[in-house]
Amino acid sequence: MRVLLLNDGGTPVGGAELQALRTRDLLRGAGHEVRLLSSGASELGVPSQADAVCFGTTHPKLRVLSQTANPSAALALRRELASFRPDVVHLRMYLTQLSPLVLPLLRGVPTVWQAVYYKAICPRGTKVLPDGSRCAVPAGRACLRNRCVTPQSWVLDMTQQQLRRRWAGSLDAVITLSETMRRRLEENGIPVADVIPNGVRQRPARPPLTGPPTVAFAGRLVPEKGVQVLVDAFAQVAAAVPDARLLVAGDGPGRAALDEQVDRLGLAAQVEVTGHLDRETLERRFDTAWVQAVPGVWEEPLGNVTLEAMMRGTAVVASDLGGPGEVVRHDSTGLLVRPGSVDSLAAALRSLLIDRPRCEELGRRGREIALTSYAEHVTVQRLERLYRSLLPPAADDVRSSA
Known part of the structure; x- marks a missing residue:
């Protein structure tokens, strides 16, 4: 199976980025052809390890613009779809760099979106108010009233939300990492097909406990x-x-x-x-x-x-x-x-x-x-089952007999 991964970042820094890189490696280890497309943005100046890279930035003001509309990401995705011809696209983080412009290009390509945080329903990505309490209202004017965002960024944040909703039909399945995430997304009008947590790398058990507690x-x-x-x-x-x-x-x-x-x-x-x-x-x-x-x-x-x-x-x-x-x-x-x-x-x-x-x-x-x-192999097996469920029946039969 050819799988195209999309993620905002491809540097080996940060949990979401490391998980994207690890998912690529695990799927390759399971016998699939996999490529990762990400932006070249990096908080620490570490180069991207993605297979294809588009424009990205860590400059706060420029990032507000590019996460709303990043033409470079759309162009890079168009090239990958034409040259790699993936059977399935696995979309992870895309709302801090790649932008919703990638969504309309995915129409007609089996696509799963794995939501790994709350950016799709909250400009801050946390559903937490500035005073530390949980936000229980939809994104909109409340973001401005509660001073979660500046007036300048609010317009672009709401534009991003509008574009995401307009092109949400390009996604064939949405999965989350936890039941909590499922509830929050569904409360905000995003139906979730399944909960598939990140896998954890297997390692030997630690030694018996000694020393100070x-x-x-x-x-x-x-x-x-x-x-x-x-x-x-x-x-x-x-x-x-x-x-x-x-x-x-x-x-x-x-x-x-x-x-x-x-x-x-x-x-x-x-x-x-x-x-x-x-x-x-x-x-x-x-x-x-x-x-x-x-x-x-x-x-x-x-x-x-x-x-x-x-x-x-x-x-x-x-x-x-x-x-x-x-x-x-x-x-x-x-x-x-x-x-x-x-x-x-x-x-x-x-x-x-x-x-x-x-x-x-x-x-x-x-x-x-x-x-x-x-364990990671459990997660990979669940992802493979999901991918196969999205393939057209004829394509699935061909891959099953290969």
Whole structure:
């Protein structure tokens, strides 16, 4: 089967970009011909690893224009459709670089859109208001009233929404990463055919737990990830478990505020903030963690770090919200806590950091579920079934007999 992947970015930086590249590699490993088309935009100047590249930009003002209408993306897609002649197009992120101009070109080509965040129903992509509360109204004038966007960008944001709706008929199936995402999209008039979460790469189980009781966190240092809640909670934990440690892997605009918070709470000797770590280094460092915290305060579409922790065999303490709240089975593979509650998070962490056998048991169960339900080969098989369901019967018969 020839599969054309479309994604806003093709650099090996950022969860969505890494997932697009990994999906390409996995489908190729399953015997398919696969190409990835992306923009050349990169926040860190890392070159794209896509097979075909169109214009993209990280300049804020230019990006507002190009994500509304990017003629370069449409031209690049037209060339790929003519030369590669894909059997199926797998569209992922397209509303921050490629723009809705790619949609009308997909008419007549079996196309699945895998929604990986909320940009299609929210200009900010989060369905979170500036005060941190969940937005429960459709995109429109409310975005302007709530100061989610500037008056200048609002016009272009609404134009993008209008174009997306106009050409939505080009999509043959929509899938999401979680049931939460399915609900939010369907509340906003986008029917969803299935929920297919990202697969997690299989790896050996971590070694038995030793050393100081350690909490690990991985993610961008931005308010919605809840790291500030975690540090406040850890201050309570450290008072009760003096040898506890907190390992924070990640970087972002909240780094300076996080460092100040750690110093103000007198936790410098117990908290290590590593900055960004590559996957191999992160996994090696996190092998010693008794617990991985996922304290997000927004409805995260899935939360890949949750699945990675489970595959490693690490107990998870997560906010009972969004994708992580669906993946973690309370008191079986981890613990679920009230989103944004310092006390709830502190109590859960404290209960595990004084009970190593319980951490081992929760981690073991989590790994079993990761292997059976979320391993990459499971996701690839589900995608292949979906692709085949979109093919014309004659084409499907030919490929089945090949």
